[in-house]
Amino acid sequence: MNESWWSWDHAAAVLPDLLVAFFKYTLVATVLGTLIAVVLGLVVAMVRRISPAIIRTPVTWVVEFIRMTPLVVQLVFANMVLSPYIDSTFAIGIWVLGIHYTTYMAEVYRAGIDSVPKGQWEAATALSLPQMRTWRAVIVPQAIRSTLPALGNYAISMFKETPFFVVIYIPEMVRIAQTYGGDTFRYTESITLAGLIFLVSSYPTSVLIRRLEKKLA
């Protein structure tokens, strides 16, 4: 136990690889996963609200199934089933992450849509607005406003769940940290730095979302 618990040399050695993994995998997965969840979540919420029972029931069943099963299981399962057809494991990971959070976002949108006063629907009907125009110009802009805090939370939560990609062997940040620790027996530096990178990058995101909320309030 002659070695000190922290080595700046090891920290400096692992940092570039961690940063590369962060920008190449963690950030890309979060941004694309959030985009998928934000868009598909709205589609799912609208389908569950306006479609006939023959479509609504299977969609509800699939949404509940995804919500009730863990992300890690979904990642492993999707990778096993889809890898013969899709070359990129990373693409599979992004879609699984995005679709997993789509189900949560859909619930957030549902609550947002429910919070739009009944009078707004009636005003749109009284103006004879077509259904798409009612959604686009009246309901969605008002629903989004009340859903922003929850959407922001899920985006940050998604960001912090990208280390689960380790189960399908994507060389994201935590995997790089673990590999470095395994090679050098210096886990403290690599894992601590990975955690710090998460912290430093989460904070501006939450500030940005809070600012966006204020702007739209």
Place this chain on the structure above:
Amino acid sequence: MPENIAPGGTGSTSAPHIEFRDVVKSFGDNTVLKNLNFTVGHGERVTLIGPSGSGKTTILRLVMTLEELTGGYIHVAGQPLQYEEKGGRRQRVPDKQRRRTTTQIGMVFQHFNLFPNMTVLENIIEAPST
């Protein structure tokens, strides 16, 4: 039910612009409008007067298709609004046709129901593009 609406018209000589025929509207077990018949001609001004809960607002909401008819028919400018009689059966009017008819009607709500996400100008000009 408002009792002071003359069945079959209010004295106008022109073709009816709004026509209520045997209109029934119930909310659960409570029947608010029971076989209501009346017509409103072009350019005619009609005032609905009645005690609270007598169905004045319900009549307006039915014309705006904000409430579903329980029975009977409403015609606006000669077009069936919610239901029509086809082959002796009462059938729902397709949404597109219903919207085409309602574009000719306007309503100012008691609490205005302005769109808070739009500017004053946008609130004024918001309308179907057709």
